[in-house]
Amino acid sequence: xxxxxxxxxxxxxxxxxxxxxxxxxxxxxxxxxxxxxxxxxxxxxxxxxxxxxxxxxxxxxxxxxxxxxxxxxxxxxxxxxxxxxxxxxxxxxxxxxxxxxxxxxxxxxxxxxxxxxxxxxxxxxxxxxxxxxxxxxxxxxxxxxxxxxxxxxxxxxxxxxxxxxxxxxxxxxxxxxxxxxxxxxxxxxxxxxxxxxxxxxxxxxxxxxxxxxxxxxxxxxxxxxxxxxxxxxxxxxxxxxxxxxxxxxxxxxxxxxxxxxxxxxxxxxxxxxxxxxxxxxxxxxxxxxxxxxxxxxxxxxxxxxxxxxxxxxxxxxxxxxxxxxxxxxxxxxxxxxxxxxxxxxxxxxxxxx
Amino acid sequence: xxxxxxxxxxxxxxxxxxxxxxxxxxxxxxxxxxxxxxxxxxxxxxxxxxxxxxxxxxxxxxxxxxxxxxxxxxxxxxxxxxxxxxxxxxxxxxxxxxxxxxxxxxxxxxxxxxxxxxxxxxxxxxxxxxxxxxxxxxxxxxxxxxxxxxxxxxxxxxxxxxxxxxxxxxxxxxxxxxxxxxxxxxxxxxxxxxxxxxxxxxxxxxxxxxxxxxxxxxxxxxxxxxxxxxxxxxxxxxxxxxxxxxxxxxxxxxxxxxxxxxxxxxxxxxxxxxxxxxxxxxxxxxxxxxxxxxxxxxxxxxxxxxxxxxxxxxxxxxxxxx
Numbered sequence: 001x002x003x004x005x006x007x008x009x010x011x012x013x014x015x016x017x018x019x020x021x022x023x024x025x026x027x028x029x030x031x032x033x034x035x036x037x038x039x040x041x042x043x044x045x046x047x048x049x050x051x052x053x054x055x056x057x058x059x060x061x062x063x064x065x066x067x068x069x070x071x072x073x074x075x076x077x078x079x080x081x082x083x084x085x086x087x088x089x090x091x092x093x094x095x096x097x098x099x100x101x102x103x104x105x106x107x108x109x110x111x112x113x114x115x116x117x118x119x120x121x122x123x124x125x126x127x128x129x130x131x132x133x134x135x136x137x138x139x140x141x142x143x144x145x146x147x148x149x150x151x152x153x154x155x156x157x158x159x160x161x162x163x164x165x166x167x168x169x170x171x172x173x174x175x176x177x178x179x180x181x182x183x184x185x186x187x188x189x190x191x192x193x194x195x196x197x198x199x200x201x202x203x204x205x206x207x208x209x210x211x212x213x214x215x216x217x218x219x220x221x222x223x224x225x226x227x228x229x230x231x232x233x234x235x236x237x238x239x240x241x242x243x244x245x246x247x248x249x250x251x252x253x254x255x256x257x258x259x260x261x262x263x264x265x266x267x268x269x270x271x272x273x274x275x276x277x278x279x280x281x282x283x284x285x286x287x288x289x290x291x292x293x294x295x296x297x298x299x300x301x302x303x304x305x306x307x308x309x310x311x312x313x314x315x316x317x318x319x320x321x322x323x324x325x326x327x328x329x330x331x332x333x334x335x336x337x338x339x340x341x342x343x344x345x346x347x348x349x350x351x352x353x
Numbered sequence: 354x355x356x357x358x359x360x361x362x363x364x365x366x367x368x369x370x371x372x373x374x375x376x377x378x379x380x381x382x383x384x385x386x387x388x389x390x391x392x393x394x395x396x397x398x399x400x401x402x403x404x405x406x407x408x409x410x411x412x413x414x415x416x417x418x419x420x421x422x423x424x425x426x427x428x429x430x431x432x433x434x435x436x437x438x439x440x441x442x443x444x445x446x447x448x449x450x451x452x453x454x455x456x457x458x459x460x461x462x463x464x465x466x467x468x469x470x471x472x473x474x475x476x477x478x479x480x481x482x483x484x485x486x487x488x489x490x491x492x493x494x495x496x497x498x499x500x501x502x503x504x505x506x507x508x509x510x511x512x513x514x515x516x517x518x519x520x521x522x523x524x525x526x527x528x529x530x531x532x533x534x535x536x537x538x539x540x541x542x543x544x545x546x547x548x549x550x551x552x553x554x555x556x557x558x559x560x561x562x563x564x565x566x567x568x569x570x571x572x573x574x575x576x577x578x579x580x581x582x583x584x585x586x587x588x589x590x591x592x593x594x595x596x597x598x599x600x601x602x603x604x605x606x607x608x609x610x611x612x613x614x615x616x617x618x619x620x621x622x623x624x625x626x627x628x629x630x631x632x633x634x635x636x637x638x639x640x641x642x643x644x645x646x647x648x649x650x651x652x653x654x655x656x657x658x659x660x661x662x663x664x665x666x667x668x669x670x671x672x673x674x675x
Contacts, residue, residue: 096616099542226517228559231382231441238385238396238440239563244364245515267623269616274538274623278531281484283513287535291623294542296535298519302512305368309517338366 002051002058007067011079012200019200020080021207022091023192025102025317027074029293033100035070041101042094061090069204075104075211077204084193096269099293102317104192104214105324108332111170111190112152113347115177115206122174122187123151127167131263132330134255139167166252169332177206190324214320217344221246221316224338226309245300245307246319247337250330253303257284260330261301267291270325275299290318354521355457356414358482358514359399362502368512372487376502377403378410382440384563387431395427398457400440403498407448409433410499412480415458416523420469428454429475453496455480463490484513518559522572529579532557537583537591538626541610550576550603573603580605590626 013019026038033041039048039057048059048068055071064082071077080087095101114120127142134140142164146154159168174187182199186206196203226243254260258277261284265275275288284301297318298309308319323345326334336342362373363380382400389395401410411431413424433452437444444450454475458466460483467490470477478495481488488507492500520528536557540548550573554561558572577595580603584593590609596602611622 230563231385231439238382239560240380240382240440241360241517244517245367247367249368265627267620267627269620274627275535276531276627281513285516287519287531289535289538289542291538291542294539296539298516300512300516302368305512307368307512307515309515336366337368341366 002053002056004051004053004056007051007053007056007058007069007079008200008204010065011067011081013197013203017081018195018197019203020082020084020087021194021196021203022078022080022084022087023072023104023194023207023211024076024078024091024095025074025104026070026076026100027102027315027317028100029313029315038100039068041098042091062086072208072211072215075215077207077211084195088193096292102292102315102321104211105317105321106188106190106192106210106214107217107320107324107345108170108190108327109346110210110214111173111188114173114188114210115175115186117179118175118177119149120152120173120175121149122147122172123155123170124172125155125168126171127169127328127332129167129329132254132260137255138163142167143171144168166331166333169327171328177202181205190328213344213347217341218316218320220338220341220344221310221319222314224310224341225312225314227312243310243312245309246341248306248308248323248326249335249337250304250306251333251335252331254301254330257282257301257303260284261286263329271322273297273322290315292321293318354414354416354516354518355459355480355482356398357517358487358510359412359414359457359480360517361514362487362508363401364515364517367515369510369514370508372502372508373401376498377405378502379404381442382436384560385436385440387435387439389427389430390432391427391430393423393427395424395431397428397431397436400436400442402442404445406498407444407446407450408496408498409436409442409450409452410455410496411436411452412455412457415456415462415466418462418465420456420466420473420475422469422473425456425470425473425475425477428477451496453478453494453499455495455499457482459483460486460488467491482514483510485510521558521560522564522568522575524575526575526578526582529575530582533576533579534583537605537607538623541607541626542612544610544612545607547604547606550580550605553580553605577603587626 011019043059043061048057051058055069057068059066059068064080064086066078066080066087069077095103123146125144127139129137129140155168159165172187172189177184182202184196184198184202184206187195194207224243224246226241228239228241230239231237261277264271265273265277265286265288267274272291273288274291275286278285282303286299288297288299290297293315295314296311300307310319336345361367361369362371363378365371365374378401380399381402384396385400386394386396397411398414399412401412411428413428433450454477456466456477457480460481463479463481466479476494478492478499479490481490486507486509489495489503492506520532533553536553553576554572561569561572580593584591592606592608594604611619614622
């Protein structure tokens with residue numbers, strides 16, 4: 001008999017032996033792939049087994065053991081004691097070639113406001129603007145590694161500088177949590193990777209909360225998708241629609257629209273958007289295809305704004321991927337126009353933090 | 354299309370201000386057909402409701418220069434209660450139901466529209482739209498509720514109206530090519546091997562199912578022309594097969610997909626599919642693939658014979674817009 005408690009026992013962590021968690025999105029909007037089908041895609045059909053917990057699977061990769069917790073629905077937590085270098089290449093290969101799978105794409109803001117009351121002792125920002133900004137831009141490529149209690153304050157100081165304010169984008173953060181629930185030292189990378197020492201049960205709650213607020217952002221994006229509905233179910237009686245474009249406002253102007261569009265729609269990682277941009281009066285119109293999930297995404301781009309038309313049933317994780325990567329390549333301070341989306345993106349820090 | 358500007362004014366949280374939404378209006382129906390008391394029927398493009406005031410606005414959106422007199426007259430005879438029924442509108446209070454007609458047109462065509470409305474003494478207000486402004490003209494004919502939505506008579510748009518409806522059956526073939534190309538890329542990304550024309554039309558054309566048969570055929574013909582063009586551009590990737598005897602059927606086969614390659618080869622293959630379309634731009638298609646005759650036959654009943662169809666223009670000039 002193998003239970004959730006066994007998983008916790010096996011994955012218990014201490015300073016000398018951190019535990020890793022990678023959260024992936026396992027989601028087939030068409031509903032044609034079952035969770036076990038997706039498990040077979042990742043691990044091979046003979047390399048995973050059921051446990052007595054309906055949501056927990058145990059799998060084997062390159063002589064290592066991983067535990068897959070599916071309690072969070074489409075967001076699966078893959079826990080292991082293996083080093084990241086052992087598990088990541090396997091996942092990378094599967095995720096990049098299967099549209100049922102995707103990474104978590106945590107926005108910079110989610111890392112910046114990682115945990116109420118937690119002190120960040122390491123912060124890494126990474127901005128790679130060379131495809132979107134001219135060489136003359138003072139922050140075309142900007143990476144900062146800071147350690148120590150004053151790391152975030154120093155970052156805040158840098159962020160006030162006009163030349164850098166749009167280029168401070170959180171890539172990974174390490175926090176220490178010490179409270180009545182337990183103690184954790186937790187490192188989080190923007191692509192849903194966690195490394196932890198401390199109380200493993202607390203870590204599971206930590207991951208759940210990070211994933212939960214990310215899920216809110218993803219689902220709000222999906223609720224914005226454009227849906228046409230016949231009145232009274234009959235197409236002869238006219239129709240109504242719900243949703244609309246997801247509007248994004250940039251804090252900086254796009255300096256070169258052609259370069260921006262060419263970079264964004266080059267079918268390359270990380271955006272994986274295919275499209276043929278059409279230019280009209282300083283606005284770019286693109287019928288793009290998100291190659292990762294195989295869905296069409298119409299986009300309109302102006303000098304300081306962008307609209308994304310997510311098709312009905314479209315995957316909100318694709319919007320999160322777009323947002324997170326634009327934050328790391330063009331504008332870390334971009335905002336949604338919709339206040340509820342913006343709130344889910346920005347995660348305003350609770351009072352007292 | 355003017356309808357997009359109207360929808361945008363009712364859609365909050367966009368780059369542009371949703372002034373009609375802020376004034377309490379929301380869209381309760383599109384393409385609502387109602388019977389007129391004097392006989393005949395009229396299809397209202399967009400119906401707006403101001404719930405607090407129990408006020409309906411029947412909107413007719415015009416892309417061209419001219420109004421249709423009979424249609425315009427029928428708009429004036431619409432019984433708002435019929436619209437409530439036809440669009441299954443829920444009224445939340447018992448205030449007397451009121452209504453008005455609003456024409457919506459492109460700003461640079463507004464004078465002709467006004468002439469047309471004056472010509473039949475139709476005292477409707479007019480919303481004129483451009484990429485940078487929406488203005489309420491003939492405001493004296495508008496209700497106070499509608500006028501209040503446009504203080505100063507107009508509203509500036511920071512961005513062109515969102516393309517919520519990005520094409521319809523009247524769009525030129527070049528637009529159909531632009532729409533079907535990413536559709537096929539999407540199919541390739543999903544490793545789909547063939548797609549039928551009706552399926553493409555249903556997936557891409559919002560109104561397809563509710564169009565009358567003749568219009569559906571017109572749409573299908575344009576997709577067929579677009580698919581032939583794409584097959585001619587890239588015969589190694591796409592092959593269009595027409596069903597014998599014509600008709601809206603027909604299948605496009607995806608002969609290869611970039612998904613067959615490893616991740617690096619895949620990216621290059623997708624990029625090359627974008628380059629093919631650019632490289633072929635302006636180059637005439639294989640005349641054996643281009644079936645203009647079928648288009649002429651299929652569209653002759655629907656199009657104004659005084660104006661050349663888009664298909665004819667394309668064939669004469671050998672242009673392929675993408």
